[in-house]
Amino acid sequence: MVRRVSMPSADDLFRPTSTTDEEQPATAAPEMGAGTDTGRSPSGRVRHDEKMTVYVTAEELLDIESARLSLRSRHGVAVDRGRLVRAAVALALADLEAEGEDSRLLRRLRE
Template structure:
């Protein structure tokens, strides 16, 4: 006797995880939006609803892990790789907003 397996419906698989309503495009900016000229602050240890996938070489991943371990060993800062990347992105974007063409990001990308 064959038994049918009950699988979740598409609505169950692709449901939003955030219970808070999202602001519409023409609504006021989100509370965590950054005002121009204001210092950028990374999100830290909160639930993140958005995701980005970044592919790294083995050497880049090793460098990232070494930086994480250095922060832990030399500075007693226990951070995961995600937080380390978010902090680095915040620093780079703050530098770009503050310095524009003279930012480290523009200089490095211009060399490639």
């Protein structure tokens, strides 16, 4: 007698893994002081639907990786490079929004 294995249907394989409430991005708590006055905060660990490619020098990439490793070893914060960059961008944008002409970002870009 041949025994047939029961396979899951396509609906079972491709079903949503969370409820509608869980699919909505949660409001992340401000990290590293970002957005405390302006409400802007990095997105943290959520699914990102948009992509942006940024080119950096070898030295900048090493600095980012060094910062990531330092966050993990010295501060116990394990983040990937993308999350680190999103947090830095959130800080820069919050500073620009709060400080305007006196923002560190604007001063840096004018150098």
